[in-house]
Amino acid sequence: MSAIHLKSLVKRFGPFTALKTMDMEIADGEFMALLGPSGCGKSTTMNMIAGMEAPTEGRILFGDRDVTQVPMGQRGVGFVFQNYAIFTHMSVRQNLDYGLRMKGVDPGPKTAAMAELLGLTDLLDRPSAGLSVNILQRLAIGRSAIMEPAIFLLDEPLSNVDAAFRAVMRTELKALQRQFRQTMVYVTHDQLEAMTMADRIAVMDHGVLQQVGTPLEIYDRPANTFVASFIGSPAMNLIPGEIRGGAFTAPGVEIPGFAAADGPVTLGFRAEDAQVAASGEIQAPVYSMELLGDSSMATLQLGSKSFAAIKAAKDFKVEIGENLAVRAPARICHLFDAQTGQRLSGAKP
Amino acid sequence: MTLGFRLTLPAQVLVLFISLFPLLMQLYISLTDWSPLAGTPWPRAWEFWNTFANYTDIPGDTRLWAALGRTALVMAVCVPVEFLLGLGLGLLFVDDFPGKRLAYSLLIMPMMVVPAVAGYMFFMLFQSGGPVNDILSWFSPTPVTIAWLSDPTLALVAVMAADIWQWTPLMFLILLAGLVGVPQDQLRAATLLGASPWQRFRTIVLPRMKVIITIALAIRAIEAFKIFDTLFIMTGGGPGVATETISVYFYKITTQDLVWGYVAALALFILVALSIAAVWAMKRMAK
Amino acid sequence: MTRALLRTLAILAALAFTLVPILWMISMAFKPFAEWQASGADLTWWPKAPTLDNFRYLFGLGTNELISMLDRTAMKPILSSLLSASVGTLIAMTCGTAAAYGLSRFGSGQNLPLALIQLRLFPPMAVMIPVMMMWAFLGLMDTWFGLALVYGIVTLPFAFWLMKTFFDDMPREIEEAALVEGCTRWRVFTRVTLPMMAAPLAAAALFVFILNWSDYLIALLLTTREWVTIPVYMASLSSSMTGQLYGAKAALGLIAAVPPVVLGVLIQKHLVRGLTFGALKQ
Numbered sequence: 001m002s003a004i005h006l007k008s009l010v011k012r013f014g015p016f017t018a019l020k021t022m023d024m025e026i027a028d029g030e031f032m033a034l035l036g037p038s039g040c041g042k043s044t045t046m047n048m049i050a051g052m053e054a055p056t057e058g059r060i061l062f063g064d065r066d067v068t069q070v071p072m073g074q075r076g077v078g079f080v081f082q083n084y085a086i087f088t089h090m091s092v093r094q095n096l097d098y099g100l101r102m103k104g105v106d107p108g109p110k111t112a113a114m115a116e117l118l119g120l121t122d123l124l125d126r127p128s129a130g131l132s133v134n135i136l137q138r139l140a141i142g143r144s145a146i147m148e149p150a151i152f153l154l155d156e157p158l159s160n161v162d163a164a165f166r167a168v169m170r171t172e173l174k175a176l177q178r179q180f181r182q183t184m185v186y187v188t189h190d191q192l193e194a195m196t197m198a199d200r201i202a203v204m205d206h207g208v209l210q211q212v213g214t215p216l217e218i219y220d221r222p223a224n225t226f227v228a229s230f231i232g233s234p235a236m237n238l239i240p241g242e243i244r245g246g247a248f249t250a251p252g253v254e255i256p257g258f259a260a261a262d263g264p265v266t267l268g269f270r271a272e273d274a275q276v277a278a279s280g281e282i283q284a285p286v287y288s289m290e291l292l293g294d295s296s297m298a299t300l301q302l303g304s305k306s307f308a309a310i311k312a313a314k315d316f317k318v319e320i321g322e323n324l325a326v327r328a329p330a331r332i333c334h335l336f337d338a339q340t341g342q343r344l345s346g347a348k349p
Numbered sequence: 350m351t352l353g354f355r356l357t358l359p360a361q362v363l364v365l366f367i368s369l370f371p372l373l374m375q376l377y378i379s380l381t382d383w384s385p386l387a388g389t390p391w392p393r394a395w396e397f398w399n400t401f402a403n404y405t406d407i408p409g410d411t412r413l414w415a416a417l418g419r420t421a422l423v424m425a426v427c428v429p430v431e432f433l434l435g436l437g438l439g440l441l442f443v444d445d446f447p448g449k450r451l452a453y454s455l456l457i458m459p460m461m462v463v464p465a466v467a468g469y470m471f472f473m474l475f476q477s478g479g480p481v482n483d484i485l486s487w488f489s490p491t492p493v494t495i496a497w498l499s500d501p502t503l504a505l506v507a508v509m510a511a512d513i514w515q516w517t518p519l520m521f522l523i524l525l526a527g528l529v530g531v532p533q534d535q536l537r538a539a540t541l542l543g544a545s546p547w548q549r550f551r552t553i554v555l556p557r558m559k560v561i562i563t564i565a566l567a568i569r570a571i572e573a574f575k576i577f578d579t580l581f582i583m584t585g586g587g588p589g590v591a592t593e594t595i596s597v598y599f600y601k602i603t604t605q606d607l608v609w610g611y612v613a614a615l616a617l618f619i620l621v622a623l624s625i626a627a628v629w630a631m632k633r634m635a636k
Numbered sequence: 637m638t639r640a641l642l643r644t645l646a647i648l649a650a651l652a653f654t655l656v657p658i659l660w661m662i663s664m665a666f667k668p669f670a671e672w673q674a675s676g677a678d679l680t681w682w683p684k685a686p687t688l689d690n691f692r693y694l695f696g697l698g699t700n701e702l703i704s705m706l707d708r709t710a711m712k713p714i715l716s717s718l719l720s721a722s723v724g725t726l727i728a729m730t731c732g733t734a735a736a737y738g739l740s741r742f743g744s745g746q747n748l749p750l751a752l753i754q755l756r757l758f759p760p761m762a763v764m765i766p767v768m769m770m771w772a773f774l775g776l777m778d779t780w781f782g783l784a785l786v787y788g789i790v791t792l793p794f795a796f797w798l799m800k801t802f803f804d805d806m807p808r809e810i811e812e813a814a815l816v817e818g819c820t821r822w823r824v825f826t827r828v829t830l831p832m833m834a835a836p837l838a839a840a841a842l843f844v845f846i847l848n849w850s851d852y853l854i855a856l857l858l859t860t861r862e863w864v865t866i867p868v869y870m871a872s873l874s875s876s877m878t879g880q881l882y883g884a885k886a887a888l889g890l891i892a893a894v895p896p897v898v899l900g901v902l903i904q905k906h907l908v909r910g911l912t913f914g915a916l917k918q
Binding site for chain 3: 351352353354355356357359360361363364366367368370371374375378391434437438441446452454455456457458459460461462463464465466467468469470471473474478479480483514518519522523526527561564565568571574575577578581582595596599600603604609612613616619620623624627
């Protein structure tokens with residue numbers, strides 16, 4: 001077990017900068033999710049932690065040990081690939097004890113113990129080709145775990161799994177992490193995976209670390225408009241407008257009670273925090289209605305280009321084009337700088 | 350007649366034409382002493398009927414067995430050398446480096462040179478006043494004037510060098526295609542689990558290349574067994590019979606000794622032996 | 637760093653081993669008569685006085701006082717090689733493509749794959765006697781078309797196997813769509829499939845052409861004077877007075893070597909497939 005310290009890490013591929021100066025601390029035993037859209041630098045970060053790629057600048061420490069120059073085979077990290085990279089020409093057992101055999105160590109009872117832990121005992125002598133995807137995931141984890149790595153890295157292990165099975169795999173993965181108690185870094189582009197499993201989430205975009213925090217922090221206090229729109233389903237409503245005398249105004253919107261200075265801002269609030277009411281801060285025509293099952297979603301048109309989604313009861317009925325009043329008081333709202341998108345203080349009283 | 354049958358018909362006719370017809374003719378001639386010098390056309394070869402005499406001559410044909418042994422020697426040296434060189438080169442070409450495409454195109458050139466032309470090329474190279482000796486002279490205090498092609502042992506070496514020159518690129522080409530197909534993630538996974546380069550090669554690369562290696566070796570072994578063009582132009586099978594392989598021996602008894610009855614018997618014998626070997630090899634491969 | 641250096645050195649060594657013989661032939665092709673046989677200290681790696689005389693000599697356009705004019709120029713053998721290799725390619729590709737399509741789509745001719753591999757397995761020497769007897773009987777000896785017919789049969793396995801893997805790889809949906817539109821199977825083959833396969837067909841044809849062009853043994857047995865091909869003709873390039881005509885041979889060798897090398901580069905990405913009977917697709 002070991003903490004990970006990334007110090008001023010930079011990665012450039014020729015003229016392209018994949019990662020701009022990144023500093024991050026991952027605590028011992030923590031489950032950290034690196035979350036972001038493709039091309040955001042999360043995989044590059046992970047590959048540098050594993051040693052598959054060398055950083056252009058900066059250092060990587062595992063605890064007190066500087067591993068920046070240590071080749072990938074000697075860092076003591078376990079890695080689960082997106083496609084699991086199971087050695088399909090070997091049996092399950094040969095996969096499990098591969099690392100030990102290569103080290104010249106007699107696996108002894110370790111293989112059986114690991115198989116027992118992962119529920120693979122009955123499959124030990126089966127060829128690994130053609131096994132189902134959750135077995136492959138367990139095998140990939142077990143193959144690394146048997147080496148007792150200080151750090152576990154997982155590269156989008158659920159992206160090849162069909163949606164129906166993902167929930168099962170998520171639960172299983174979280175349970176495995178609790179068993180092993182290792183530091184885990186988990187790369188994903190799926191905010192749901194990050195929210196449900198991680199202790200903390202690092203949100204990345206365009207090679208820049210946007211925000212690090214617990215899932216709740218990230219959800220409740222997004223650091224900027226990117227995080228606000230990337231986390232949550234549906235994405236947070238973002239409405240351009242301006243503050244005038246402590247009140248936010250935009251077409252159809254008038255919310256008093258802000259402490260921010262006058263000027264253009266972007267207002268954000270979540271669909272589930274607002275409420276349909278007889279009267280409210282927002283008055284706008286309904287653009288569309290969707291039934292989600294447990295609830296329904298009304299989308300209001302604010303001005304010519306701006307929309308806001310509002311969650312309502314599942315039996316809520318309204319005609320398209322009809323005006324709707326919505327309660328969205330300042331305490332549920334976030335304010336962001338209109339230019340930089342950074343969170344402004346004074347959003348919540 | 351279905352369209353499928355009509356489409357395959359021309360190929361079937363050609364196959365039949367080249368297999369069944371010659372087979373029957375060969376079978377007929379092989380039971381006689383007929384020769385193109387006999388003065389009678391071949392349909393009347395029965396006039397020279399000698400039953401199985403040609404076949405019973407085969408075991409005692411020392412020149413044949415020597416030629417077969419020499420062919421086996423060429424195969425035993427050239428195929429493994431070409432394989433190892435091709436594999437080594439292939440390993441160098443797995444990663445990218447500047448100039449890779451050009452180097453690749455240049456390295457596979459020899460296999461596209463007409464073998465007969467390669468023969469003339471190496472004939473010139475191995476002249477006693479030729480460039481090979483000139484290069485060797487750089488490392489020797491006195492000028493080297495080895496008569497490569499008139500020394501029985503060295504002639505064989507020269508012939509094998511030419512074969513290796515021409516066909517290592519084929520091994521390289523095929524094996525590189527296989528090497529590139531080894532999944533990168535598996536190699537990385539093995540590295541992360543602490544496997545050394547040699548261990549990765551032995552446990553991941555080789556098992557994944559098994560089929561490709563078998564194909565490459567089989568193709569080269571078959572072609573090396575048939576070795577003729579380059580060798581014949583370089584040495585004509587000589588000096589004496591020092592480089593006489595099975596194809597050269599066939600050529601000589603066909604065009605010089607003209608004992609066609611015996612050649613036919615020998616051809617059938619080789620065909621049967623090769624068929625048995627092929628069936629045996631395929632069964633082993635299937636396992 | 638050192639690994640990259642070692643790799644560079646190894647590749648340079650391989651390149652030297654590969655290229656020196658070819659460069660020697662190129663150099664020889666442009667050497668004047670006096671330099672052909674220069675050896676020892678006089679050996680010239682690169683012609684001191686480069687000349688096109690060797691090429692002129694081959695086509696009867698000039699000679700050296702020491703070498704008599706050729707009574708037969710290289711023109712006819714080049715023509716013979718071109719004709720027999722092209723027509724042989726045409727035969728192999730026509731029969732091979734049709735049969736490959738028949739097997740790939742209709743399952744006809746199940747015996748062909750193995751039969752054709754066997755054909756390739758056996759040394760041509762072992763079937764040449766009956767062929768020579770038949771060819772003499774049919775008056776096909778020493779003709780370009782007699783040679784082309786044998787070439788067509790010998791390279792049929794390659795044409796068949798290459799086209800079979802290409803057809804197997806081709807998606808069927810387009811053909812099925814054309815069938816639904818009411819086209820006959822034959823029309824689908826000629827109007828839909830073949831045009832779609834133009835590039836693979838060309839690659840396969842070039843590959844087969846290289847093989848035919850490269851032959852020596854069959855031409856050696858089946859042609860004697862009128863229609864000898866380049867490699868057979870090359871043996872006659874020696875004179876009683878001066879022995880081997882190295883320069884002329886090298887010049888002709890260069891002419892013979894250029895088409896396959898150029899075509900080989902053109903179809904580089906299909907070479908593996910062709911050489912392994914489609915077992916590897918690269």
